[in-house]
Amino acid sequence: MSILIDQTTRIIVQGITGGQARFDTQWCINYGARIVAGVTPGRLGEVVHGVPVFDTVQSAIAVHPADASILYVPAAQVKPAVLEAIDAGLRLIVVTSEYVPLHDVVHVVATARAAGVRLVGCNTNGIISPGKSKLGGVGGIDPGEIYSPGRIGLCSRSGGMTAELGLVLKETGYGVSTSVAMGGDLVTGMSMAEYLMLFEADADTDAMVIFGEPGTRNEQEVAELVLAGSIRKPVVALISGIFQEAYPAGMTFGHAAAAINTSAESASAKRSILAAAGVHVARSLEDIPGLLRRAFFAAETAVAPSRRGDQSA
Amino acid sequence: MLALTEDLAKRWLRERGLPVPRGAVAASPDEAVRIAADMPGGAVVKALIPTGRRGKAGAVRLTANAEECRAAVAAMLGTSVLGHAVQRVYIEERIAIRDEFYLSLSLNGPRPEIVITRSGGIDVEDVMRTQPERLVSAAIDPLCGLAVGQANELLQRAGFDAALGASLAALLVALYEAFCAADALLLEINPLAVTDSGSLMLVGAMMGVDQQALFRHAEWADAGVAVTLSRNPREYSVDVANREFSGGECQYVELEGEIGLLVGGGGAGLYQHDVMLELGGLPANHCVTPPTGTDNRKLKAVLAAILDNPRLKGLLVGFNFAQMARTDIRVSTLMELLQEKRIDTAQLPIVIRLFGAGEQASRAMVAGHPNIHYVPRGTTLKEAVRLIVELTAGARANALT
Structure with a gap:
């Protein structure tokens, strides 16, 4: 298994006739993703890499039933395009578009939540379930060079860092069940905690690795779930952006959301909140495999005594 | 915002x-007095700067007649309040x-x-x-x-x-x-x-x-021009590029250190900045460069700002393993600017960590240039940071001897 997508997921691409969409679609198909239709208003009848193009989501899925949609539409079109996908009944919507107005983001996120639809992004480079399927630019032209199939779930605020996480795991013999870039914006469709709950429930994921940044309560919510015992699988966290604390509050570096509004949103506060909850906090990428090994070892030795207890009972 | x-x-x-x-904008005492003539209950003169807290800063004055209004405006125009130059005032009826x-x-x-x-x-x-x-x-x-x-x-x-x-x-x-x-x-x-x-x-x-x-x-569209333009000339030039060219927003923030960072900005940019400080290196800037297509004008503006910084002693071009963007556009932009600015790389160590599409062409472009270290595949972000920190420290030691 994996989370969000696998080899059975049927995908439509909204905005398929654009440059990035064409590029990504080609490599997604090559990787094995089941892209069944594309949508660009006014372009009915065109074909992109063998994928038929329709005017609307509704008309596309009437002919080619689908489970998920990935959007490559301009920021101004994100709100109507997401609402169209929700109306059409798609259950997973991945928004790659950047610079979407916050009022639009908040509206589509609330609409998706009310409809029970999983919204990934905005501003994500996608999702990959190695060996099965990928949605978006994640992995580039040769995903196998970065991600091996395996049992570690990845969730990152940064799309680029999913590649570094995938590489460091691959080099040390670990593989990935699913890697998701949740987007670095202030408000995202799903929270980091929600992705981790999916990994927690996934029989083929043994541990999770997260990459976090300053700003938002994402990592704090993860810590709360670990502390409450809702997440029992090991979690390894790499949180960057400590350097920001040397500069005036409110100054942003990088992702829009990475402005520190409260002291709990700084990178060092996140590291200590996570560590206090029992999350394994890495200082660099190179630390991650060792922390995973230690976590698995600790889990085994913790299970052993209770097994003995069961036998004696 | x-x-x-x-x-x-x-x-x-x-x-x-x-x-x-009721209220209107004035750029001179005469103009202010003309507006206030229509306000029998007196006029409030406020510095027209995009910030709150003006009352506490003394940038709001209550006036009862034309003379007071003229004097208040004359005293306010041309001053600096809370870091903003006061070029216009807002004249409003007193309530x-x-x-x-x-x-x-x-x-x-x-x-x-x-x-x-x-x-x-x-x-x-x-x-x-x-x-x-x-x-x-x-x-x-x-x-x-x-x-x-x-x-x-x-x-x-x-x-x-x-x-x-x-x-x-x-x-x-x-x-x-x-x-x-x-x-x-x-x-x-x-x-x-x-x-x-x-x-x-x-x-x-x-x-x-x-x-x-x-x-x-x-x-x-023009509301923020005067405000967001930074005073540092290099930060200013990147602000101008943001307004002139299309594509994602760039950022260049100059810092006190000596190692220039050409990074994506989020994710790996934050990570490398942290690692550099941990290894004893001091970044000369932080920056944000959006994924670059064939239009490299914004990238060029950021890179020019980094290279123009007089404190610059070393440069790290550090990006995630490229999943979408091409590496060769970044390297050709770098080589173009080094030539344009006649920078002798013997004096400026450069470490490049760029893997992915176009990598072969990228490596060919830097081959033969002294002191440009294009690290081999498999080099981690941290190892590349360590290399530029060491090379910069080495260059400084050589300069002293």
Whole structure:
């Protein structure tokens, strides 16, 4: 298994006739993703890499039933395009578009939540379930060079860092069940905690690795779930952006959301909140495999005594 | 967030039928006096800068007649208030205030938030600090908006009496609609006043809007020009490039160190910056460069700023294993600028960590150039950071001997 997508997921691409969409679609198909239709208003009848193009989501899925949609539409079109996908009944919507107005983001996120639809992004480079399927630019032209199939779930605020996480795991013999870039914006469709709950429930994921940044309560919510015992699988966290604390509050570096509004949103506060909850906090990428090994070892030795207890009972 | 000046914020509210005092912008004492002639109750002179807290900074003056108005304007123009040059003033009719409150609407999370307190006026920051319990707040459902019922409940909690409540609730609802229509991230009304005649008036209004929504607000396209342009000439040039060229927003922030960072910005940019400090290196800047297509003008502007920094002693070109962007556009831009600026790389160690599409061409471009270290595949971000820190320290030691 994996989370969000696998080899059975049927995908439509909204905005398929654009440059990035064409590029990504080609490599997604090559990787094995089941892209069944594309949508660009006014372009009915065109074909992109063998994928038929329709005017609307509704008309596309009437002919080619689908489970998920990935959007490559301009920021101004994100709100109507997401609402169209929700109306059409798609259950997973991945928004790659950047610079979407916050009022639009908040509206589509609330609409998706009310409809029970999983919204990934905005501003994500996608999702990959190695060996099965990928949605978006994640992995580039040769995903196998970065991600091996395996049992570690990845969730990152940064799309680029999913590649570094995938590489460091691959080099040390670990593989990935699913890697998701949740987007670095202030408000995202799903929270980091929600992705981790999916990994927690996934029989083929043994541990999770997260990459976090300053700003938002994402990592704090993860810590709360670990502390409450809702997440029992090991979690390894790499949180960057400590350097920001040397500069005036409110100054942003990088992702829009990475402005520190409260002291709990700084990178060092996140590291200590996570560590206090029992999350394994890495200082660099190179630390991650060792922390995973230690976590698995600790889990085994913790299970052993209770097994003995069961036998004696 | 783009902070609008008071004239723009109030025009937005006025056009939506909300009660704001009459006012206009003046750039000279004469112009101010002409505007104030139409204000029998006296005029308020305010420095037209996109920030609140002007009252405490002495940038708001009450005047009773033309002479006072002229003097206040003359004294204010050309000064600097809270870091902003005062080039224009806002002349507004004086309002006789019986009671004043504070209201804010903000959006910086999944739901908009409204805050109100009966303790308005200039001292609201003190109230926030010393009596936070007097601030009443609520989250607003973005799908339903602010309903009259929720506004009433909020006002009751804040201790407003019923007589005022009905008209105030209707005002709150209209303000929320204006807030959303503006793509505002912050709307602060301070004071929200009851005039001597008993009507409600939005006397102070500051509004910050979402820069990402400016495509649907042509009226504010130039609102931020004077404000967002940085004083550092290199930061300024990147700001200008942001306005001139299309594509994602770039950023260049100059710091005190000596190692230039050409990074993506988020993710790996933050990570490498942290690692550099940990290894004893000092970054000369942080920057944001969006994924580059064939149009490299923004990338070029950021790289030029980095290379023009007089403190520069080393350069790290450090990116994630490229999943989408091409590496060769970055390297050719670098080589082009090094040549253009006649930079001798023997004096400037450069470490490049760029893997992915176009890598072979990228490596060929730097081959034979002294002191440009294109690290081999498999080199981690940390190892590349360590290399530039060591090379820069080595170059400094050589210069001393």
